[in-house]
Structure formats: structure tokens, C-alpha cells
Amino acid sequence: MSTAVTDETxxxxxxxxxxxxxxxxxxxxxxxxxxxxxxxLIVLAIVIFPLLWSILISFQRMRLIEIGRAxxxxxxxxxxxxxxxxxxxxWNSLLITFVYTFGSVVLAxxxxxxxxxxxxxxFRGRTLVRASFLLPYVAPVVAVTFIWKTMLNPQFGIINxxxxxxxxxxxxxxFLSQTEGTWxxxxxxxxxxxxxxxxxxxxxxxxxxxxFLFLMARLAAMxxxxxxxxxxxxxxxxxxxxxxxxxxxxxxxxxxxxxxTIWTFSEFDDIFLLTGGAAxxxxxxxxxxxxxxxxxxxxxxxxxxxxxxxxxIVLLGIYLLVLRRRGERV
Amino acid sequence: xxxxxxxxxxSQVAAPPQQRAxxxxxxxxxxxxxxxxxxxxxxxxxxxxxxxxxxxxxLLSVKPIEALLSxxxxxxxxxxxxxxxxYVDVLSPVASGxxxxxxxxxxxxxxxxxxxxxALLIGIPGAYAIARLPFFGRRQITGIFLAAYLFPAILxxxxxxxxxxRLGLRGSLVGLVIVYTAQTVPVAIYMLRNYFETxxxxxxxxxxxxxxxxxGVLRQISLKLAMPSIMSTGLFVFMxxxxxxxxxxxxxxxxxxxxxxxxxxxQLSGSVEIPTTVLMAGSVVLTLPIIIIFFATERLLxxxxxxxxxxx
Numbered sequence: 336m337s338t339a340v341t342d343e344t345x346x347x348x349x350x351x352x353x354x355x356x357x358x359x360x361x362x363x364x365x366x367x368x369x370x371x372x373x374x375x376l377i378v379l380a381i382v383i384f385p386l387l388w389s390i391l392i393s394f395q396r397m398r399l400i401e402i403g404r405a406x407x408x409x410x411x412x413x414x415x416x417x418x419x420x421x422x423x424x425x426w427n428s429l430l431i432t433f434v435y436t437f438g439s440v441v442l443a444x445x446x447x448x449x450x451x452x453x454x455x456x457x458f459r460g461r462t463l464v465r466a467s468f469l470l471p472y473v474a475p476v477v478a479v480t481f482i483w484k485t486m487l488n489p490q491f492g493i494i495n496x497x498x499x500x501x502x503x504x505x506x507x508x509x510f511l512s513q514t515e516g517t518w519x520x521x522x523x524x525x526x527x528x529x530x531x532x533x534x535x536x537x538x539x540x541x542x543x544x545x546x547f548l549f550l551m552a553r554l555a556a557m558x559x560x561x562x563x564x565x566x567x568x569x570x571x572x573x574x575x576x577x578x579x580x581x582x583x584x585x586x587x588x589x590x591x592x593x594x595x596t597i598w599t600f601s602e603f604d605d606i607f608l609l610t611g612g613a614a615x616x617x618x619x620x621x622x623x624x625x626x627x628x629x630x631x632x633x634x635x636x637x638x639x640x641x642x643x644x645x646x647x648i649v650l651l652g653i654y655l656l657v658l659r660r661r662g663e664r665v
Numbered sequence: 666x667x668x669x670x671x672x673x674x675x676s677q678v679a680a681p682p683q684q685r686a687x688x689x690x691x692x693x694x695x696x697x698x699x700x701x702x703x704x705x706x707x708x709x710x711x712x713x714x715x716x717x718x719x720x721x722x723x724l725l726s727v728k729p730i731e732a733l734l735s736x737x738x739x740x741x742x743x744x745x746x747x748x749x750x751x752y753v754d755v756l757s758p759v760a761s762g763x764x765x766x767x768x769x770x771x772x773x774x775x776x777x778x779x780x781x782x783x784a785l786l787i788g789i790p791g792a793y794a795i796a797r798l799p800f801f802g803r804r805q806i807t808g809i810f811l812a813a814y815l816f817p818a819i820l821x822x823x824x825x826x827x828x829x830x831r832l833g834l835r836g837s838l839v840g841l842v843i844v845y846t847a848q849t850v851p852v853a854i855y856m857l858r859n860y861f862e863t864x865x866x867x868x869x870x871x872x873x874x875x876x877x878x879x880x881g882v883l884r885q886i887s888l889k890l891a892m893p894s895i896m897s898t899g900l901f902v903f904m905x906x907x908x909x910x911x912x913x914x915x916x917x918x919x920x921x922x923x924x925x926x927x928x929x930x931x932q933l934s935g936s937v938e939i940p941t942t943v944l945m946a947g948s949v950v951l952t953l954p955i956i957i958i959f960f961a962t963e964r965l966l967x968x969x970x971x972x973x974x975x976x977x
Contacts, residue, residue: 360799362879363797363798363799363800363879364798364799364800364801365800366794366798366800366879366880367794367795367797367798367799367800367803368794368800368801370790370791370793370794370798371790371791371794371795371800371806373786373787373790373791374787374788374790374791374850374854375806377787377843377846377847377850378809378810378813378847378850378851380847381821381825381843381844381846381847381848382813382816382821382847382848383809383813384824385821385823385824385825385828386816386820386821386824388824388827388828389820389821389823389824392823392824392827397827402826402827402830402831449707449711450707450711452704453704453707453708453711454708456704464708464712466959466960467712467715467716468711468712468715469959470715470716470719470956470959471715471718473904473955473956473959474719474908474952474955474956475907475908475926475927475951475952475955476908476910476927477908477910477926477927477928477930477931477948477951478722478927478930478948478951478952479718481930481931481934481944481945481948482718482719482721482722482945482948483718484934485721485725485941485945486718486721490737491733491734491737491941492737493721493737493738493740496737496738497738500738540714540715569693571692571693571696571697572693572696572697572700573696573700594815597815597817598817600817601817601818601819601820603818603819603911604910604911608910608931620817620819623819623822623823624819624822627822627823627826633823633826633827636823637823637824640819640820640822640823643820644817644820647817
């Protein structure tokens with residue numbers, strides 16, 4: 336666009352021609368700002384401003400009944416942070432959030448990778464299979480959590496029915512309300528956090544399509560030649576995956592892990608709808624909600640959300656550092 | 666580029682190595698077979714995991730609750746038991762003994778359609794500006810949008826809850842539309858910008874030369890070319906707004922007449938009095954529009970992709 340100016344030869348008429356160009360560019364720039372302003376306005380008002388305000392609220396005393404009179408100039412206090420950091424529930428929920436995030440991200444990416452590799456070669460009905468794989472991700476969260484809750488219901492859920500009649504379970508498993516169960520494996524009694532594992536499994540099921548989409552796109556864009564060369568050289572299919580295909584997927588897997596970590600760490604809907612945060616699944620975001628609606632303490636809710644963002648930022652910093660050290664570009 | 670020129674000669678004389686391949690041992694053959702079979706096992710397992718829950722949803726929605734409780738392990742519905750009464754129950758208004766999902770559907774539709782309209786109205790000019798017009802701070806704005814998109818909704822929930830209460834917007838569908846628009850505009854801009862950038866600049870310049878203003882170019886040339894992309898962006902926004910739960914919960918929970926379908930289902934699914942089969946019908950009602958749109962967009966998107974392929 337701007338290179339057009341240099342094309343013009345320096346002739347005596349130079350003065351008028353470039354001037355006209357420049358005014359066009361200037362007009363374009365002004366128009367650009369105009370066209371951009373509604374977006375800027377709404378994003379500033381609904382995203383950026385609330386984020387800053389949330390930090391302010393976290394330093395103020397604010398109860399739910401007072402929010403009709405909320406103002407910016409209340410005295411500042413550290414009471415909310417003392418309250419949040421001083422409660423044992425906070426540290427417990429932080430641990431749960433970490434386990435939940437780690438388990439869900441790893442599971443979702445692994446399942447996505449498996450699915451993407453499985454449908455890599457063309458076959459009849461591939462489009463339909465691919466579309467079916469995406470269903471858990473696009474369907475409304477309230478609907479899929481309700482289906483899971485019903486399927487896992489101890490009284491009439493299909494999973495417990497099949498478990499009892501086919502796999503010979505002695506009694507139904509309360510998947511979503513049991514904090515800790517025991518697995519009887521070869522005489523060993525292993526304690527397992529049933530509800531937490533169930534929610535992680537749900538996350539794997541619901542979000543593997545996201546990883547699947549990204550990985551499939553990368554696989555499709557990949558040149559087949561190095562792989563062919565490896566096969567010709569006598570590499571087994573596993574070796575060609577491990578040493579040729581997988582290394583090319585690592586950058587996208589890193590990106591997926593980051594995106595999924597951001598979203599899973601602050602995930603609210605899924606846990607709230609599945610367990611309500613009970614039975615050892617009280618992740619940080621559900622606690623924020625409880626501070627807000629049950630304890631009616633807006634200040635503490637804001638403080639917890641600020642702490643959560645800080646933890647998230649630190650987590651992402653570590654991620655980026657590790658990835659950079661491994662020489663991956665993200 | 667250089668590696669390609671090196672690689673091509675050997676692959677042209679690929680015939681002898683192909684004969685050599687079986688020599689590399691049984692390990693190779695065993696693995697190849699395992700991968701071939703394993704692949705179908707994996708595909709079947711994923712299909713079961715993704716489709717059975719939705720099948721189960723539809724199944725439960727067409728049988729009476731007594732049939733479910735008497736034979737909970739059944740994965741079929743007997744013709745004698747088949748019923749659509751569940752849908753009548755869930756959709757009809759509370760006044761006539763139903764659950765009022767008809768009303769919720771209307772609310773959801775209004776909110777989602779308004780969000781689509783607003784997001785496109787705001788997003789199209791914005792995307793065009795980012796793609797074409799060299800205004801100050803253009804690059805930084807993209808970064809801000811990315812951050813806005815990545816930032817978890819729960820962190821904005823508290824100040825928005827407080828602020829909208831003060832403005833009197835909480836408890837109204839308008840408040841919800843504003844939030845959904847703000848949440849989806851960054852993605853909409855991202856999607857549309859990519860498309861506007863693929864429109865050849867020469868076409869637009871021809872329009873400028875022919876005496877159209879920039880806005881005229883946007884309206885009469887770029888918009889028409891970008892129609893498929895605008896459609897799919899709109900449907901994407903629709904899906905997000907239709908599926909959203911957190912803000913609907915925070916803003917509307919104490920006003921039943923304004924519940925969206927998502928909120929309605931989540932609130933009523935805790936109740937013991939409403940049969941699960943009736944709620945499953947509600948779940949189908951909630952999911953069906955999304956599934957229809959999803960399969961429509963799939964075709965639209967692949968259609969757009971192949972069209973681009975022909976040109977390139």
C-alpha cells in the first residue's frame with residue numbers, strides 16, 4: 336500500500352501526487368479509529384474496566400446487600416486477603432484446582448492426540464466421524480452435565496446398571512457425591528478421590544475435541560515426505576510416529592496445554608453443574624461463587640479472584656519458561 | 666525449500682526400496698497390523714463415548730419415567746411406551762402445569778440473536794479496520810483482544826455483577842446481551858479479520874479508483890465477498906450465547922420468567938418433583954438448535970475452504 340509512493344519517479348509534479356496519497360492514508364487512519372471505537376468501548380467497559388475494578392474491590396469491605404451503594408472511594412483494607420489466605424479452605428481448594436487442572440489438561444490433550452492420529456488416514460465416513468468427535472465440545476454445557484449426572488446416577492443411571500450387571504460391581508458407585516472411595520486392586524485397597532476423578536474424566540471427554548481440532552489441522556498441513564523416507568528406511572510405524580510425527584506436533588501441544596490450562600484453571604460451569612463443588616471438588620472458581628452468593632462477601636470473592644489470576648499468571652510464566660528452555664517457539 | 670529439492674530425487678526412484686521394506690523384519694509387520702486394527706478400535710471407542718450420551722438423552726426423553734425406573738438398564742424404548750408427552754410437559758407454560766421451557770426458548774433466542782446482531786454490527790467494521798486501515802495502535806489492539814478473550818469469565822463476574830446491579834441492568838436480558846457481545850466481539854474480529862485479509866487488495870483499490878469511499882468499498886465489495894465468513898462467525902457467536910451459563914445464573918437466577926434454557930434446565934434439574942425424562946426432553950430442546958447449527962456450519966466451513974482451494 337505505502338510502497339506505491341516509492342514507485343513514483345521524482346518528477347516536478349511530485350508535490351501534488353504524494354500529498355494526495357498521504358491524505359488518503361490519514362483519512363484511512365482516522366476512519367480506522369472510528370470503525371474500531373465501538374469495539375474498543377465495549378471491551379474496555381465490559382472486560383478491562385471490570386478487571387481493574389475487581390482489584391479495587393478486593394481491597395475494600397463490601398457485602399452483597401451494600402452493592403446498590405457501591406462506590407470507588409471506600410477506605411482500603413487488607414482484611415479480604417487476610418480472610419481468604421487465612422482460611423484452610425483456600426489452600427485445600429488451591430490443591431484441588433491444581434490436581435483438577437493438571438489431570439484434565441493432560442487427559443484432554445492425550446485423548447485429542449489419540450483421536451487425531453486415528454482419523455488421520457482418509458476413510459469412508461471420515462467427515463461424519465470427525466463431526467461426531469466434536470459433539471461434546473459444541474453441545475451446551477448444561478445439557479451434557481445433566482446427561483452425565485443422569486448416566487452416573489446411583490439409582491437408575493445406565494453406568495451403574497451396566498457396572499452391576501456386566502462388571503459385577505457389588506453396589507452402585509456414587510460417582511459425583513463420593514469424596515473418597517477405595518479401589519480393590521489385587522487385594523490392595525487404594526483410596527481414590529472418586530468425584531474429583533469423575534470431573535476430570537468429564538473434562539477429558541468434553542475438551543478432547545478442542546485438542547483434536549488443533550492437532551488434526553497440524554497433521555493435515557504436515558508434509559508426508561519425511562515420514563515416507565523413514566518408512567523406506569525401515570522405521571516401524573511407532574518409530575515414525577515417535578521420531579518423525581510427534582516432534583512436529585510438540586509446539587502445537589505446548590500451545591494447547593497453555594490454552595487449556597488457562598481455561599481449566601478457572602473453570603466454573605462444569606464443576607458447579609456436576610457436583611456443585613461438593614465431595615472434594617471445590618475448585619477456586621466455585622469458592623469465588625460461594626463467597627459471593629453464600630457468604631455474601633463481595634470483597635472476599637474479589638480477593639480470591641485476584642489471587643487466582645496471580646497464580647494463573649505465575650503458572651503460565653513457568654510454562655513459557657520451560658517451553659523456551661526446551662527450545663520451542665510458542 | 667532446499668530440503669525439498671534434495672528429497673525429491675530419491676522418492677522418484679522409490680521402487681527398489683519398497684521391495685526392500687519387508688526385509689526389515691517381523692517387528693515392522695506386527696506393528697503395522699496392530700496399528701491398523703488399533704486404529705479402528707480407537708475410532709469405535711471414541712464414537713461410543715461421544716455418541717452414546719446423546720443417544721441416551723434422546724432415548725430418555727421419549728419414555729415415561731415409570732419405564733425408566735422399572736428397567737433402568739434398557740438402551741431401547743418399547744413401541745408401547747414411546748411418548749412425546751415429556752416434550753409437551755416441558756414446553757408448556759407453568760400456568761398449565763408445564764415447566765415453561767417454551768418461554769425459556771424464546772428468551773434464549775432473543776438473547777442469542779441480539780448478541781449475534783450486535784457482535785457483527787460492532788465486529789465487522791472493527792475487523793475491517795484491523796485488516797486494512799493503518800490506524801495508530803492497531804497492533805496493540807490485537808493483543809488487548811487476545812487478552813480479553815483469554816481472560817477467565819469468572820474474574821469479570823464480580824465487578825459486572827456489582828456494576829450491573831447499580832445500573833439496574835442485572836435481571837434484564839439487555840444486560841446479558843451486552844456481556845455476551847463483549848465476550849464474543851474479540852473472537853468475531855479475529856475470525857473476520859483473517860477473512861478480510863484474504864480479499865485481494867486490488868479489488869478494493871479498483872473500487873476506490875472507481876470513486877467509492879472506503880465505507881462504500883466495505884459495504885459494496887468486502888462485505889459481499891466475506892458473506893460466508895460473516896455467516897459462520899454469526900453462528901459461532903450464536904452458539905456461545907446460547908450455551909452460556911455463568912452470567913445467566915448470576916444475572917437472572919431470581920427471575921424465572923427471564924430464564925434462558927440453560928439456566929432453566931440447571932435450576933430445575935435439582936428438583937425432585939420433576940421427572941428426569943421430562944428434563945431430558947428439556948435437554949434435547951436445549952441441544953438441538955446447536956447440533957443443527959453445528960452440522961450446517963461444518964458444511965459451510967468446509968465449503969469455504971474448498972472454494973479457497975480452487976482459487977489458490
